[in-house]
Amino acid sequence: MDTLIKNITIITMNRDQKVIQSGYLGVENGKISTIGDGEASIEIEEGAKQVINGKGKWALPGLINTHGHIGMGLLRGHADDLPLHRWLEEKMWPFEGQLDREAVFAARQLAMVEMVKSGTTTFLEMYHLWMDDLAEEVERNGMKAVLMRSMIGLCSEEEQKAKLQEAVAFAKAWNRQANGRIQTMMAPHAPYTCPPAFIERITEAAREENLGLHMHIAETKKEVEDHVNLYGMHPLNHLKELGVFENTHWLLAHCVHIGEEQIELLKSYPIHVSHNPMSNLKLGSGIAPVGEMLAKGINVALGTDSVASNNHLDLIEEMRFAALLQKGRNLDPTVLPAEEALMMATRNGALALGLDGEVGTLQKGAEADVILVKANEAHLQPWSHPFSHAVYALKGADVTDVFVQGVQLMENRQLKTLDEEKIVAEANKHYERMLTLL
Ligand SMILES: [Zn+2]
Incomplete structure (x- = not known):
């Protein structure tokens, strides 16, 4: 032994x-x-x-974080308390536009220090930059991760094709590597950033490679209203119509603005849900109907989202918020008891990510x-x-x-595998450097 x-x-x-x-x-x-x-x-x-x-x-x-973007790790506190569109357009996107390889690496190292120190052993990373660097680093430092090259489809068809090729190549190269500590998925960013035909192509590629899929959905009220105005139905109903939920493993992040009809839909596939309570609160998005989803037997796990919208990666905090919010939302202290909240942070996370080996x-x-x-x-x-x-x-x-x-x-x-002092210093150095480029 x-x-x-x-x-x-x-x-x-x-x-x-x-x-x-x-x-x-x-x-x-x-x-x-x-x-x-x-x-x-x-x-x-x-x-x-x-x-x-x-x-x-x-x-x-070990705790399992089922949604995040640790490549954004230097954006903690960079902008708070702004309306979503101003937060994105004035603060997040200009900063992200300047990110280079070294800065993203430093951000991720910082995030992994924070995660291990608060008990997270497995995390999901959905991001578009330097995913190979992250996979190599996870292979070295011993964590478990489910990695995916995120895709936004608001671009030409050639660019969509190139992104999809890159995502498939990454997923094939790294799936079940590092003694099975690394798994991969396909990730259309969201229905409001990916045209339906692009989501269908990504789903097809996932089926061919036998990979799961991850996407943001129904995060804000505006997103759902815009989708209804454009396509005449809720994004979840739309994706069902497109047939993308058939014969696939889907993990959907947020699911804040869903009703009874959508909960039935999630249950009928079954689709896994990543609940990100603190990010949803901080961005003023709302509170997901987690009590109702769990009551229907839907597998709901926990995620932190990025530190730009949280602002931490501590799943223990997330678990507590999830439990308290559902009691308050339902005016009922029996909703989401402690055992179930802990299950969300452990076993439900493993199921949501499709991990083998009784993880969680x-x-x-x-x-x-x-x-x-x-x-x-x-x-x-x-x-x-x-x-x-x-x-x-x-x-x-x-x-x-x-x-x-x-x-x-x-x-x-x-x-034992991450040099905390050096990583903290590097993160600050790269953040200061980024500021001079803005
Ligand atoms: Zn996210």
Whole structure:
């Protein structure tokens, strides 16, 4: 056995949502080889190359961020509190227009530091710039990622074709690489930035390569109203009419402005949803009907979106907001209980991304994506309510250790594969440099 973690509370997130109050968890060849109550046997302990005493800590599955654009990592705080169109046209797009390879790399390094330090082991990146650089870096630093070259179709047909070729080439080159830590998808940006025929072509390419698809949809009220004015129907109904949902794995980000009819539609395929509560709030987009979607059995996972609209990548915060917002929205405290919110950040995320290997759970045979949190802090007492505390009281900074496929990426809050001090300095250097170019 490679690693044994003993004397630890284990929140398994398996089907019966079992919590082991004091037990042990062993890792071998990247997978959980043993998990149990009480003390590990002498043979197990003596056979382990590394033994970690988890006293005072909990183990949870690594958190899974199902929507983001970490290439925009230098835009945190660059512009806040503006109407969406002014925010985009006056602040975001001019800055993004100046981004070069080094700046995007620095932005992503910063984001990965933040994610690992707050317990995220798997993330989705939907972006159009230097995706190969990111894939190489993920291969090196040990995280898990679902990567895609995002496409905007407001351009000539030749340009659309070139973008699609690039996206397919990237997806084929990197799918299931890095010992399966990297998977790829196809990503039309949104129905308001991609003409229907382009979305159809992208879907066809995804089917040919057996890849899932990811897209923003129904994020703002205006987007839906414009679509109804242009095509006579809600964008989700329109995509259904086009047949793009047939025989594909879709993960749709946002789904804020949907009604009962669209919820039925999502359920009938089934389509997975990435809920991004804080981004939706900060941009004044609204609150997605997550309680209603979950009640229908739709798989809803969590995403942060980019730090330009959040402004952080801490999924623990996101989970808490998701739970609280649904209670407030429905005037009903029973909607989205703690266990379900934690499920959204773990197992639902793995299903949404189409990950194999029982990712998002801690059970024998599952890939060993594990985080440890320091549970003896005052804000997590009395100690006997781990589900409640994980959602309503935990902080990203409580995460002490992070493992992906059994490899330790953080030990006692020290990152082992990312040079935090250097990365923070580089990010600031590149941000200052970008400002001089605007
Ligand atoms: Zn987004």
